[in-house]
Amino acid sequence: MLVGRDGERDHVERLLGQASSGRSAALVIRGEAGIGKSALLDHAVATAHGMRVLRGVGIESEAELAFGALHLLLYPHLDRLDVLPGPQAAALRAAFGLSDSTATNPFLIGAATLTLLAELAAEKPLLCLVDDAQWLDRGSSDALLFAARRFQADPVAMLFAVRDTAVPFHTPGIEELRLPGLSSDAAAGLLDHSSPGLTAPMRARVLEEANGNPLALLELGAARLAAQREGRAEPAHQVGPLPVTRRVQETFREQIVSLPEASQSILLVAAADRFAGMDTVLSVARAVGADMSDLDAAERTGLISVSDGELAFRHPLVRAAAYQCATHHQRIAVHRAFAEALTAPDVLDRRAWHLAAATTEPDEAVAAELERTALRAERRGGAMAVSAAYDRAGRLSVDPELKARRIAKAALAAYDAGKPDRAARLAVEVTSLTTEVSVIAEVTLLRGQIEYERTSPEADAALASEAARLIMDSDPERAVVMLTEMMCAGRDAGALPLVAEGGRLMAELRLRPESTVRASADAQISWGDLLSGRPENAVGPLRAMIKAGREDDGDLVHRVVAGFSGLMLAEDEAAIAVMEMMLAEVRASGALTWIPYAQEVVALAQALRGDFLTAQTCLAEAVALSTEFGMNMEVAVLRATSVWLAAVMGDEPRCRELAAEVLPVLEGRHAVGTAVTYWGLGLLDLASGRYRAAFDALYAACVSPAKYDFPIRAVADLVEAAVRDGNPDRVSDQFTQFERWAVHVDSPVATALLRRCQAMLEDSEEHYRAALDLYAKHGGRFDQARTQSLYGEWLRRRRRRSEARAELDAALTGFKRMGALTWEARATSELTALGERPTLEPVADDPLKNLTPQEVQVVRLAATGLSNKEIGAQLFLSPRTIGHHLYRAYPKLGVTRRIELAQLGLE
DSSP, X not given: OOOSOHHHHHHHHHHHHHHHTTOOEEEEEEESTXXXXXXXXXXXXXXXXXXXXXXXXXXXXGTTSTTHHHHHHHGGGGGGGGGSOHHHHHHHHHHTTSSOOOOOOHHHHHHHHHHHHHHHHHHSOEEEEXXXXXXXXXXXXXXXXHHHHHOSXXXXXXXXXXXXXXXXXXXXXXXXXEOOOOOHHHHHHHXXXXXXXXXXXXXXXXXXXXXXXXXXXXXXXXXXXXXHHTTOOOOSXXXXXXXXXXXXXXHHHHHHHTSOHHHHHHHHHHHHOTTOOHHHHXXXXXXXXXXGGGHXXXXXXXSEEEETTEEEXXXXXXXXXXXXXXXXXXXXXXXXXXXXXXXXGGGHHHHHHHHHHTOOSOOHHHHHHHHHHHHHHHHHTOHHHHHHHHHHHHHTOSSHHHHHHHHHHHHHHHHHTTOHHHHHHHHHHHHTTOOOHHHHHHHHHHHHHHHHHHTOHHHHHHHHHHHHXXXXXXXXXXXXXXXXXXXXXXXXXXXXXXXXHHHHHHHHOOOOTTOTTHHHHHHHHHHHHHHTTOGGGTHHHHHHHHHHHHHSOOOHHHHHHHHHHHHHTTOHHHHHHHHHHHHHHHHHHTOGGGHHHHHHHHHHHHHHHTOHHHHHHHXXXXXXXXXXXXXXXXXXXXXXXXXXXXHHTTOHHHHHHHHHHHHHHHTTTOHHHHHXXXXXXXXXXXXXXXXXXXXXXXXXXXXXXXXXXGGGGHHHHHHHHHHHTTOGGGGHHHHHHHHHHHHHHOOHHHHHHHHHHHHHHHTOHHHHHHHHHHHHHHOOHHHHHHHHHHHHHHHHHTTOHHHHHHXXXXXXXXXXXXXXXHHHHHHHHHHHHTTOOOOOOOOXXXXXXTSOHHHHHHHHHHHTTOOHHHHHHHHTOOHHHHHHHHHHHHHHHTOSSGGGGGGGOOO
């Protein structure tokens, strides 16, 4: 019976109704122990009429067993794995130890969980509940939360009950419901119903101590009533307050210690391993002097129940009390007995953890067992389980070097599991345990990667440099990876001395002629030259790397380097091609954390080419994933590109709002993102005719530490602002640098921008026409329309009216097609000044312009002939959600059937 929870009960019932009608819902119910979370879950089950129910639970002592909770939840339905996409089915089998697959990706396991739950929901609405979710193993919690965030149009409700503990359990992106204590009237009513006959002083004491906690009211009331009936004297007031949970657990402890010793022993056995079946519990119990009959006393008290061969504790606090009130030696004896009982191949991980719990001093045999457990968890994709196993193995290691290596692996796995604080603590510890340079280098690199988000990219670059120097002679190929980190982070920070130093160190490496990283090393050396203003030394190696990135499946870091190199050389189509190949690979493998970096490059390249809709679509996915994964710096960098897009599309409020949001994060930390933001603000003012303000913002971008990176293209806009403001001489230095870059890069985009600048500075028709010829051959519709507009104005001033009108009409058509509203208004104004009424060329509206970014993604994939299940596998959504997006998109596109999508030209 739920007392005093009418509002919360209604909330859950609405959620179930929503899911039953086909609109997915997820809810996290938070509160202290005993506050009524489990009761609310029970109510959900009782009212889930016509729904399939899956119920799981987290257990504190089992948080190191990778995917254990997920396996128990999904076990009854593993016969359906064959209906999942192949990589997802393989990932889930590997996670559950059902195959000998090599290491898998945790995001594929999350996708498999999503798809399997969606398959179950396709038959009847599904309710999935998890109690004590704060104690789920990290692999299970990540998979379930991953799925919960992505259900949209499936008849699925997911409820997570989360107890408040010292370690927060974060559930970003999911609605939360916090349970407060019961009201005074509800608390009094519950106490009077459950423990009638309490004296007034004792009743008042229980109400005060329970503080509205239902479990405390029930347990403390029962205990006080029993004492009152037995004539035991208890003070009406307790000296020194205790937290409610501690007070309730102490009540359970008192009940347990009043039992016979053998009964306490068998409760301890049951508490020490939830996965153990009754046969194993009894076997271990006999080893410590107890047997089945000793359960009777505990069962009579109501602390446990035994039904159908399964033992269940009345409440998780009973389990915790049963374990904690035992002596240290008693717990060791039980864990040792479990280790002796668990010998089958499928329980070796549990055996290793019981051995570890029974070991109080270094023991290499036990440490080796735990290391094997870590390796098995690594193959399954359970990073946090890997970290825990390596950490404990390190603590039990006899050899100091083995200890350092194991704890280093624990640190790396903690970082992979999204636990940077734990990773940093372990990494620092390793440096005090060993003098082995390779180990110190790895944890130093790790510390740098953590500092990228915590402090700045420059801090990352400095630590990566320190790491690389340690192993340049002993392991030059690994040093390439560390120097790549150094130069990428240094480039982001605009720390040009660090970038240059990285290039110098890269050049000193003695790489084998056949080394697979030689091309990457050469490109990184070239980054140092390019970003220091020496493009003549950089173009060849960078083009070689871009070509290699389009032709093979090299390391993902080097593919990203190739993508950004394409932007730096104004080879936008090449950058897109490299990143689209990479995106296909990471979607197939489930390496989702790489998607934001690849989409960042694609979004920038598409924006600069004038495909604003595609750029927005890329950014939407990248921002959503970066936010989900806690990649806060990447979120800010992506939003910097959104500033640029909002500017060119004429959305001034959005542009300024985003800039105000990201500049405090980026300035002084991420030079490239800062430059892109100021570039966007400058374009906003330039389009609106605020030339002095435009110059100031664009100047900030063009003299920043990122001035030789791809934002060097902002010089073309700076020149326009200076010319229109009547001060072209103010940009002579920036133009000279830009001209040198464009000449040596020698790409159509760079050359066209250079000719446009020369046209404005020299008042030259020849340069305008040369630029437009390049755009006509090689594309780049935004800059083409900008150049047509400028040339049209130039022609108007010379009274060449018909020619001016042709160019301005073409510019207006281009701006309208792209959705560049302020530029469109400006072209219209020029035509009006010409004395002409604008006459747009017939332009078919972009059929995708009214779709959401996710609808755009889905529709484009559907137009290629992919099924809903295939699209869902790529986008990590359920097939039903894909169908929902298509259903919403069809009316906007004016189609009624899937086959019609291919006829719309949606590429």
